[in-house]
Amino acid sequence: MTGQAPRLDIRNLTRRYGGRAVVDDVSLSVMPGQVTCLLGPSGCGKSTTLRMIAGVETQDSGVVLVDGQPISDGVRNLPPEQRQIGLMFQDFALFPHLSVADNVGFGLKGPRAEVRARVEEMLARVDLGRFIDAWPHELSGGEQQRVALARALAPRPRIMLMDEPFSGLDNRLRDGIRDETLDVLKEAGTAVLLVTHEPEEAMRMADEIALMRDGRIVQMGAPYNIYNAPVDREAVAFFSDINVIRGVVRGALTETPFGQFLAPGVPDGAAVDIVIRPQHLKIDFDRNGSGPLPTARDGTPARGIVQRARFMGNESLVEFRMDHDGSLIRATVPNVFLPRPGKPLWLTMRRDRCFVFPAKA
């Protein structure tokens, strides 16, 4: 749709502590009904970004806009309670002296019966209807967190900021609650900015992922694109284990024991890292000292000796010591594949699954 302003738009947000920019020129926007995940390792500045949007912290520079209207530019800042932003933070706290119903109804205005109906609806959503008249101390930590979620969603905020909101829930409940939460937020057309350090959570929840590192957004895109077209070696490694083969470029090609790889735009003599996830290596049997024939799709096979093989539940992880340089390479295979240590096998690398990056010194 053209002309529709993003529900949430942040431009060039920067926050310094003691001279260090912990959030460094961060810009992103979220449309109504969209979920964007800020994904990155601990300390990269995710929570500080959320706190500036919520208004509990003030940026050194940059602007926050809601529906095209500036709500904070570092000089004029709307107080947090006037921003119509719902919060669901890690350190959630219920009011201990209020019942569950009163906690969930806390931010609601209107006739008592309407408030009660909304409270009942929200508690039913998080599967806690039976606790409506309980006190917070009578609930488990996970249940308290779900009440906090119901409380945050009850006033139908236009924007929801969520900081690791599901981390307190046990695994069996978590997936269901994530999906339910998404349904409620999408139904209401809420724009969601969700902070997480778990790639799986981001992949599951996000329409768009903003990958953050050292205060900056290093890549932004749909989960599929972030996973399949990562911007650098660290971005690949954030989502899975990786194997790295170092090569040197001659004439836009690099020669390796796995065959040639294209390295367009990389100058002669420069080193490149060829990065591949363990699930994208193919394992083949030894046929009297040789492997499968080279192909354009898979390149040349290289031989390795099985060091160990482990069954991981839905896949098997096999570790190889490579003949050519003694390096270790990990490959995973669906289901059960447990070759004995010492067995020679051949590995190939699917060209369309390899990433070639200029090597960092």
Ligand SMILES: Nc1ncnc2c1ncn2[C@@H]1O[C@H](COP(=O)(O)OP(=O)(O)OP(=O)(O)O)[C@@H](O)[C@H]1O
């Ligand atoms: N009030 C503060 N004073 C000084 N430094 C701070 C302050 N708040 C945060 N920092 C620093 O800013 C950096 C970013 O912190 P932030 O909490 O935003 O990271 P994060 O990505 O959310 O990490 P986590 O996932 O662990 O919460 C950290 O190095 C942190 O120590």
